[in-house]
Amino acid sequence: MKIEIKSLVKEYKQGDQTISALKKVNLTITSGEFYSITGRSGSGKTTLLNIVAGLTTPTSGNVLLDGKDIFTLSDSALSLYRNATIGCVMQQHSVLANLTVLDNVRLPFHLAKREGDSAKEAYRLLSLMGIEDLAKRMPKRLSGGQIKRVVIARALINKPMLLLADEPTGDLDSHTTKEIMQTLKTVASEGTAILMVTHDHDANEYASTHFSMNDGALKRLS
Amino acid sequence: MRINNHKDTANKPLTTLRIAFNNLCGKPGRAVALVTIVAIMAFVLFGGAILSRGLDNGMRSLEARLGADIIIVPQDSEDDYESLIVDGEPTGFYLDMSVKDYISQMEGVGQVTSQFFLATLGGGSCCTASAQVIGIDYETDFVIMPWVSQLLNRNIGDGEVIVGSGVSINYDNTILLFDVLYPVAARLEHSSTGMDNTIYVSINTMRDMARDAQALGGFPYDVDIDRSVSAILVDVAPGYEINLVARVMRWDIPGISVVESYGIYTNVASGLRFITGVIGTISVVLGVTVIVVLFVLFSLTISGRKKEFAILRILGATRTKLAGIVLTEALDLSLLGAFLGCALSVLVVFPFGRHIGMQMGMPLLLPGVGDSLRLLAIALAVSVAVGPISSAYSAYKISRAETYATMREGE
Numbered sequence: 001m002k003i004e005i006k007s008l009v010k011e012y013k014q015g016d017q018t019i020s021a022l023k024k025v026n027l028t029i030t031s032g033e034f035y036s037i038t039g040r041s042g043s044g045k046t047t048l049l050n051i052v053a054g055l056t057t058p059t060s061g062n063v064l065l066d067g068k069d070i071f072t073l074s075d076s077a078l079s080l081y082r083n084a085t086i087g088c089v090m091q092q093h094s095v096l097a098n099l100t101v102l103d104n105v106r107l108p109f110h111l112a113k114r115e116g117d118s119a120k121e122a123y124r125l126l127s128l129m130g131i132e133d134l135a136k137r138m139p140k141r142l143s144g145g146q147i148k149r150v151v152i153a154r155a156l157i158n159k160p161m162l163l164l165a166d167e168p169t170g171d172l173d174s175h176t177t178k179e180i181m182q183t184l185k186t187v188a189s190e191g192t193a194i195l196m197v198t199h200d201h202d203a204n205e206y207a208s209t210h211f212s213m214n215d216g217a218l219k220r221l222s
Numbered sequence: 223m224r225i226n227n228h229k230d231t232a233n234k235p236l237t238t239l240r241i242a243f244n245n246l247c248g249k250p251g252r253a254v255a256l257v258t259i260v261a262i263m264a265f266v267l268f269g270g271a272i273l274s275r276g277l278d279n280g281m282r283s284l285e286a287r288l289g290a291d292i293i294i295v296p297q298d299s300e301d302d303y304e305s306l307i308v309d310g311e312p313t314g315f316y317l318d319m320s321v322k323d324y325i326s327q328m329e330g331v332g333q334v335t336s337q338f339f340l341a342t343l344g345g346g347s348c349c350t351a352s353a354q355v356i357g358i359d360y361e362t363d364f365v366i367m368p369w370v371s372q373l374l375n376r377n378i379g380d381g382e383v384i385v386g387s388g389v390s391i392n393y394d395n396t397i398l399l400f401d402v403l404y405p406v407a408a409r410l411e412h413s414s415t416g417m418d419n420t421i422y423v424s425i426n427t428m429r430d431m432a433r434d435a436q437a438l439g440g441f442p443y444d445v446d447i448d449r450s451v452s453a454i455l456v457d458v459a460p461g462y463e464i465n466l467v468a469r470v471m472r473w474d475i476p477g478i479s480v481v482e483s484y485g486i487y488t489n490v491a492s493g494l495r496f497i498t499g500v501i502g503t504i505s506v507v508l509g510v511t512v513i514v515v516l517f518v519l520f521s522l523t524i525s526g527r528k529k530e531f532a533i534l535r536i537l538g539a540t541r542t543k544l545a546g547i548v549l550t551e552a553l554d555l556s557l558l559g560a561f562l563g564c565a566l567s568v569l570v571v572f573p574f575g576r577h578i579g580m581q582m583g584m585p586l587l588l589p590g591v592g593d594s595l596r597l598l599a600i601a602l603a604v605s606v607a608v609g610p611i612s613s614a615y616s617a618y619k620i621s622r623a624e625t626y627a628t629m630r631e632g633e
Binding site for chain 1: 245539
C-alpha cells in the first residue's frame with residue numbers, strides 16, 4: 001500500500017484575497033518511514049495533514065492511495081480509509097469524554113465492525129504507551145500527557161499504514177516527550193509510516209526524513 | 223511488556239446503541255430533563271386518551287340504562303331525577319298512581335311502567351349504606367329487568383335485593399335497610415351512572431320497606447304508600463314523535479314534570495364533548511410544544527457537541543453512523559420517557575378514575591384491558607416517535623458538518 005501526494009494546492013478566500021496554504025506539494029509515503037515537517041505557525045503543515053486525512057479537500061492536486069484519489073471515494077469508503085489506512089493524532093485533546101480509556105482506544109476497531117478481540121489489542125497498545133493501568137479511567141481524570149498517549153494508542157488500534165501526528169508532543173514536558181517519541185519510533189520500526197508535524201526540535205530528531213514547510217511550500221531537508 | 227488479563231473487562235462491541243447509551247450516561251442532567259419532557263407528554267397522552275374513552279363509555283352506559291323515552295315525575299322534581307340517574311344522588315318524590323293509569327290511556331304511549339324511590343338513611347344505624355332504593359313493578363317493567371335478568375336469569379324475589387356496584391353490603395352478602403336484613407341476590411356491573419348507587423327491589427318489598435322507613439321517620443306520613451309512585455317511565459309507540467307525546471302530557475296533566483331522556487343524555491353529552499375537547503386540545507398543544515422544545519434542546523445540545531462528532535469522523539465514522547448515534551440517543555430518551563409517563567398515568571388514572579369522574583361530574587367508565595392496551599400502544603408509539611422526529615434535523619446537520627472546520631474552531 002502506498003500513499004502519494006501529487007501537486008497539492010490549497011487556497012483560501014479571505015475577502016478579495018486568495019491565500020495559498022499549500023503550493024504544489026509532492027510527497028510519497030512509504031511504509032516504516034518517519035517523516036517530520038517543521039515550520040512556522042500558519043505555514044500549511046496542519047492543512048497538509050488534514051488533506052491527507054481526507055478531512056478537507058484540496059483546491060487541486062491529489063492524494064492517491066494505491067493510485068486512486070481518495071477524494072473520489074464515497075463517504076463510506078473515505079471513512080474506511082480514515083478508519084483503517086491512517087491513524088490520526090490531532091493537535092487538540094481529541095478523546096471522547098463519555099468513554100473509558102479502554103473504550104476510546106477500542107472505538108476505531110468497532111466503527112468498521114471488525115470481528116475479533118479489540119480489548120486484547122487495546123491493552124497491548126496501552127501497555128506499549130505505559131498507561132495500561134489507566135484503562136478503566138474516564139478521560140477527565142487524565143493528564144495532558146496521558147491523553148496524548150491514549151490518542152496515539154487509539155490511532156494505532158487498526159494497524160494503519162500511516163500515522164498522522166500533529167504536534168504529538170505539544171504541551172508535554174521533556175521527559176514525556178522523550179517517551180512518546182521513542183514509542184513513535186518503535187511504531188515506525190514495526191512498519192507504520194509516520195507523518196509528523198512539529199515545532200519541537202527534540203521531537204524532530206527522532207524522524208528519519210525531515211521536511212520544512214514555508215508559506216505552503218514543502219522542502220526536503222534530509 | 224505486561225499484558226493485562228482483559229477477560230475481566232467489558233469486551234462488548236462498541237455498537238451505536240452502546241455509544242449512545244454512554245453519551246447519555248455522561249450527561250445525566252441533560253438526559254433526565256429530556257426524559258421528563260417526554261414522560262409528561264406520554265402521561266398526558268395516555269391519561270387523556272383513557273379519560274376520553276372512559277367518558278365516552280360512561281355516556282354509552284348512561285344512554286343504555288335510561289331505557290325509556292319519557293319519564294314523568296312530580297312537578298319541579300326533574301333536576302332531582304337527573305341527579306339520581308347521573309350521579310346516584312338519593313332522592314324521593316311521589317305522584318298518585320292515577321297519573322300512571324291516565325298516561326297508559328293516552329295516544330302515542332306504548333309501554334308504561336312505574337318506579338318507587340326511597341332514600342336510605344345514610345349515617346344512621348338502621349342502614350348499611352347510603353343509597354337509593356328503587357322499587358320495580360315486574361309486571362310492566364321494560365327498563366331495569368332486561369339487563370337485571372341477564373345477570374340473574376330470574377326476577378328479583380320479594381324480600382331480596384340487587385345492588386349497584388357502588389353499594390356497600392355486609393360480609394355475609396346481606397344488607398341492612400331500615401332495621402331489616404335483606405339477602406343480596408346479585409351485584410350489578412359498574413355502569414358509571416347513578417345506578418351504581420342504587421338498590422333494586424320488587425314493588426311489594428318496596429312498600430314494606432317504606433312502611434319500615436316511615437316507622438323510623440325516614441318516610442313522610444302524608445304519602446299513601448300503596449297509591450304512590452315516584453316516576454312513570456314511558457316508551458312512545460312506534461310512529462309517534464317523543465317530543466309531541468311529551469308536549470301533550472305537559473298540557474293534559476297538571477302537577478307533573480315531563481323529562482325526555484334525550485335531554486338528560488344531551489346535557490351530559492355536551493359536557494362530555496367539552497371535556498374531551500379540552501383533553502384533545504391539551505394533548506395536541508402539548509405534543510407540538512414537546513416536539514418544538516425537544517427540537518430546540520437537541521439543536522443546542524448538538525451544537526455543543528460538534529467536536530465530539532468531529533472526533534468520530536476522524537476515527538472513521540460514516541455520516542450515517544453519526545446520524546445513527548444522535549437518533550439512537552433520542553430514541554433511548556423517548557423510550558424511557560414514554561414508558562415512565564405511561565406507567566405513571568396507569569398508576570394515577572386507573573386507581574383514581576372513578577374519583578376523577580365524580581370530580582368532573584361525568585359518568586366515567588374506564589375502558590377494558592384490550593382497549594386500554596390498544597390506547598397504551600398508541601400513546602407509547604407517539605411518545606417514542608417524538609424523540610427521533612425532534613432530533614432528525616440535528617442528526618442530519620451533524621452528519622453534514624465540516625470536520626476540518628469544527629476541529630479548527632478549538633485552536
